[in-house]
Amino acid sequence: MSVKLYYFDARGICDPIRMILTYGGIEFDEIRAPVDTFPPNLPTEIKSKCRWGQVPMVEFDGKSLNQSLAITRYFAKKANLVPQDIYEAALCDEYVDAVRDLMAPWYVAVMENDEQKKQEKIDEARKATKTRFLDVFESIVKLNDGKHLVGKSLTWADIYLAYIIQHFEILLGVNIASEHPTLKTLSENVLNEPNIKKWIDRRPKTKY
Ligand SMILES: N[C@@H](CCC(=O)N[C@@H](CS)C(=O)NCC(=O)O)C(=O)O
Structure with a gap:
């Protein structure tokens, strides 16, 4: 599985995703937009790729997934961090x-x-x-x-x-x-x- 993770150069609401990917041994590449202002501006070339115009967003296996909690929960399932019950x-x-x-x-x-x-x-x-x-x-x-x-x-x-x-x-x-x-x-x-x-x-x- 090759994962491409888009976010800012920040921990923010993305770092739990990175922690879970690392915990699960899932390799990922990162595209980190610069944080020049706070709140930061998302470059148009990234914004236009994101379904809701915001990051985090991930691409893998020709698919994409948006919204931080959906992404976090998805990789938590892959890493056995969601209970079966x-x-x-x-x-x-x-x-x-x-x-x-x-x-x-x-x-x-x-x-x-x-x-x-x-x-x-x-x-x-x-x-x-x-x-x-x-x-x-x-x-x-x-x-x-x-x-x-x-x-x-x-x-x-x-x-x-x-x-x-x-x-x-x-x-x-x-x-x-x-x-x-x-x-x-x-x-x-x-x-x-x-x-x-x-x-x-x-x-x-x-x-x-
Ligand atoms: N509900 C969304 C919120 C995402 C969000 O607020 N993303 C911010 C960064 S933390 C963003 O993309 N800001 C740039 C923009 O809105 O242009 C989620 O949980 O993923």
Whole structure:
């Protein structure tokens, strides 16, 4: 399988795809558009290839796939990171959707350029996400096996959550799971999984 992955020169919503491809031993080539502004502009030659005018997009076997979660889930299936049981698979979908909802207030802080206001936005994001998302995720993992969100082995939902915790730590210098020891451990375990670590060690060091 030869995979061509289009995105910006950034981690963004694409790095979980790269982590899962590496975890699954699926080789991929990347087309990385430059990030000169934030938010960045997608060059027309890439935009025109994408069904919805946005990246990430992948091409393989003469086909293309768009929308980050569809792509992430597709390669997660290939890499055996989606449970066979359809309820457990749907729980993974639910948790990934919740991680995406959790991201919104943190991105407000990322977009703020004034340092004092950024700190206020970080505090607001902490308040907005603590009880609604992070406490809930913490108790889901505790009530499960203490190590995973779903079942007893790694799924793409664990990878998504761990990735987002790390992403905002890099972007904002804050550990969004600092008050959630179980999530902190889950995240460290996922990011230290040897094949996932392989990607983290080799990925370009980008701001976003
Ligand atoms: N729902 C889409 C959102 C994709 C998206 O927002 N892509 C941004 C980069 S993170 C993009 O292509 N921006 C350039 C543009 O819209 O021209 C997904 O999850 O893939």
